[in-house]
Amino acid sequence: MTTATARVRTAAAAAGLVGALALTACSGGGSKDDSSPTPSATPTSTGTGAVTGSSGKLQGSWITTSKGSVVALVVTGKQAGLFVTGGTVCSGAAGTEAGMQMIHLTCTDGSKDRVTGMVDSASKDAMKVTWSSKLGQETYTKAEGGKLPSGLPTAPVKQ
Numbered sequence: 001m002t003t004a005t006a007r008v009r010t011a012a013a014a015a016g017l018v019g020a021l022a023l024t025a026c027s028g029g030g031s032k033d034d035s036s037p038t039p040s041a042t043p044t045s046t047g048t049g050a051v052t053g054s055s056g057k058l059q060g061s062w063i064t065t066s067k068g069s070v071v072a073l074v075v076t077g078k079q080a081g082l083f084v085t086g087g088t089v090c091s092g093a094a095g096t097e098a099g100m101q102m103i104h105l106t107c108t109d110g111s112k113d114r115v116t117g118m119v120d121s122a123s124k125d126a127m128k129v130t131w132s133s134k135l136g137q138e139t140y141t142k143a144e145g146g147k148l149p150s151g152l153p154t155a156p157v158k159q
Contacts, residue, residue: 055080055095057122058103062140071114073103073129073140080105082114090114103129 055075062073069085080094080103092105101119113133120128120137130137 055101057124058094058101058119058127061143062127063143064138064140066135066138071138071140072143075103082107088113 055078058075058080059077060075062075064071064073066084071085072083074081074083075094078093078095080092082088082090082105088107088109088111090105090107090111092103094103095101101122103114103117103119105115105117107113107115113135114131116132117129118132120130122128125142127140127142128137129140
């Protein structure tokens with residue numbers, strides 16, 4: 001498989017992942033008479049502090065690449081979910097803690113790469129998170145409307 005083919009497959013997988021996240025981010029558990037969505041999980045914190053404030057600018061779907069994988073970070077309310085192509089799935093909380101914007105996650109595969117993250121900056125287009133692991137800082141790009149952000153690598157179409 002060529003690098004270009006791998007990039008196209010990675011981008012396609014990310015597009016599917018973003019689409020799935022957009023569909024599941026507002027999963028409802030109510031009846032026909034209850035139009036309010038019910039959260040599918042209770043946010044928890046694995047760190048020493050607890051997320052107590054709003055996640056504000058962190059809201060939305062964020063994408064980055066790391067070690068050849070696409071990483072999608074989704075924040076809805078105080079809930080956070082992280083998905084890495086290849087299988088890592090994490091969930092937890094995001095918001096204000098001790099005056100800082102923090103993300104606390106627990107991963108189903110036991111991964112510790114992205115368990116506690118401090119948000120260094122967040123704008124309408126980009127977010128920088130420093131993870132307490134050896135990963136250090138990652139820069140995420142906002143994915144609007146279930147679409148991949150612009151600037152991802154693409155491959156030419158074979159004719």
